[in-house]
Amino acid sequence: MPHRLSKSRYTAGIQCHKLLWWKVHEPNAVELQPGKVLQDRFDQGAQVGALARDRFPGGVLVDLPHRAVDQRVKLTRKLIDDGTPAIFEASFLAANTFVAVDVLTPQDDGYHLTEVKSSTSQKEEHLPDAAVQVHVLQQSGLRITGVDVMHLSKDCHFPDLSNLFERTDVTEAVQPLLGKVGWEIDAQLQMLEGPLPDVAIGLHCHEPYECPFMARCWPKDxxxxxxxxxxxxxxxxxxxxxxxxxxxxxxxQQKLNITQKRQIRAMRENCLIVEPGLKQALEAFHGRIGFLDFETIQRAVPVWPGMGPWEQAPAQFSYHELQDDGSYAHDEFLAEGPKDCRPALVRHMLEATKHADTIATYSHFERTKIRALQKAVPELQPELEALEHKLIDLLPVVRENVYHPDFLGSFSLKYILHPLVPELTYDDLVIVDGLVASVEIAWLLFVAGK
Ligand code: SF4
Known part of the structure; x- marks a missing residue:
């Protein structure tokens, strides 16, 4: 049976034919199985889609299994014939390509197509997605009068979700792409009939999305x-x-910055390089030293007062403080339940850190979050500002003074931890990735208790 394209397959093929070939021929490849973070993005996208549908009164969802293509197309035709004011997941099949339009609304002289996205702006990569839908609908005999992308609005702030969505008209922007869609569909379908195509690595491996098959194609040297x-x-x-x-x-003659020069020296000498300036840089970490780390939640649809779509808010902190005897005292906070935890988190954090003179973080993330907390918990703004003054970012200290060949050019904890502290690996940490931690906490707060 000949292969069939879909919106997601077509856009994967636009990025790279090899990526599309693997998606079609190895759908169970381990690289294609969504991890917790991607699954959470899918779930939040579905939530955004459902809320978008509420904005179209009288709309009807083509509520049939995705694989029931013929029934979906038939039901869509019936809904069109019935004069339904908005059809959600309106389904069409033409040129061996199946598309389900997020929202199709009849106009006096044709149909308007709306693509719903959970991003906070209309992006370039939304255009091929819209173009393939317009092409298939035109091939199915529909006249398309307009196309827009309905995305989340940066101006929306909880609890007022009345302006959660914004619409960007892309009717004109899609036009130049339409002439190429038919040709590209033919090229993709023909490619899928053959062996794995030979595609050189390049920028397309990173844009518009990081390709899941990087480990297969890119050298590991x-x-x-x-x-x-x-x-x-x-x-x-x-x-x-x-x-x-x-x-x-x-x-x-290649111009290199000082960090790159240090990296090349460390690689040539195959050893750890520590600059003499490290001693002076560490003098800033004086008195009683603490170590602060936040984990945040990040929801497409804002959940706590003042928050906008996808805004990060701390929901957990971990704090260690170096004691006179060389041991570490530990304190922590984890939000419980869906209500806004920030006032309680701030009070707990201020109490935990009150004796520290200097608080080390790794990156400026904690500083930006403490600034955001000053707005979210204004009654404790002066105390938070005082806490902010105690923070010192350790990352630039490492970047400007230390390099080990096993850093592989990165200064993230994932890469520097083991080379600098061989008895520890990043996998030893309970939750190894901030994004995974964020998803786990959000699940605990907003899903598990329901
Ligand atoms: S890593 Fe690059 S070349 Fe390989 S499949 Fe992905 S996009 Fe294509």
């Missing part, structure tokens, strides 16, 4: 140019295009 400190996907792929694949391939 320690001296790969993508492991040069501070080199992002764009600059790294520019290097690849000029034939620089390894850090050792960099031309002598």
């Amino acid at each position: 320690r001296d790969h140019i993508m492991n040069l400190s501070g080199v992002g996907p764009k600059k790294g792929c520019d290097f690849l295009l000029t034939g620089v694949h390894r850090i050792g391939d960099l031309p002598a």
Whole structure:
């Protein structure tokens, strides 16, 4: 049976034919199984979709299994014929491509298509998604009069969710893409009939989405140019295009910053480099020293007063304080239940940290969150501001003074922990990833108790 495309397959194919081939031929590949973070994104996207539907009175959902393509298309036709004011998941099949339109609304002279996204702005990558839908609907005999992307609004703040959505018209922006959709569909379907295509690695592996198959395609060499400190996907792929694949391939005249020079020296000498300036940098950590770490929740639909879509709010902290005898005292807070925990968290944190002279964090994340807490809990603003003055970020201290070849160009805890403290690995930590922690806490607060 010939392969069939869908919105998500088509957009995967736009990013990379090899990615699409694996998605179609290896649907059970371990790389394609959603982890907790991705599953949470899907769940929140579904919640946003359901709320968007509430904005279309009288709308009817094509509520049939995704695989029941023929029945879905038939029901959509019936709803159109019945004059339904809005059809959700309106389903069409043409050119061997199946699409389910988030919201289809009849107009005097045709139909309007709305694509619902849980992002807080309309993005470039939404356009091919909209274009393939317009193409399939046109092939199905519908006249499309307008297209928009309905996304979350940055102006929305809990508890007023009346302006949760904003709509961006993309009718004009989609037009230039339409001429290529039919050709691209043919190319993708033909490619899927053949063997795994040979596609070179490049910027498309990172944009618009990080490809799940990076580990299959990208070299793992320690001296790969993508492991040069501070080199992002764009600059790294520019290097690849000029034939620089390894850090050792960099031309002598290449401008490098001081961290990159230290990295190259550490790799050449294959040893840990510690700059003499470290001693002075650490003098800032004086008196009684504490160590503070936040975990946050991040919800598409805001849940606590003043919060906007996807805004992060602390829901947990962990605090260690170095004692005179060299041991560490520990304190922590974890929100309970769905109600706003920030006032209680702030009071607990201020009490836990009141004896500290200096509080170390790793990144400026805690500082930005403490600033946000000053707005969320204004009655404790002066105390929070005083706490903010005690914070010192350890990350720049490491970045400017220390490098081990096993950092692989990164200064995140995941990469520096084991090289600097060999008896510890990142996997030893209870929850290894801040994003996973965020999802776990949100699940505890907003799902588990329901
Ligand atoms: S890693 Fe790059 S080349 Fe490989 S499948 Fe993904 S996008 Fe394509």
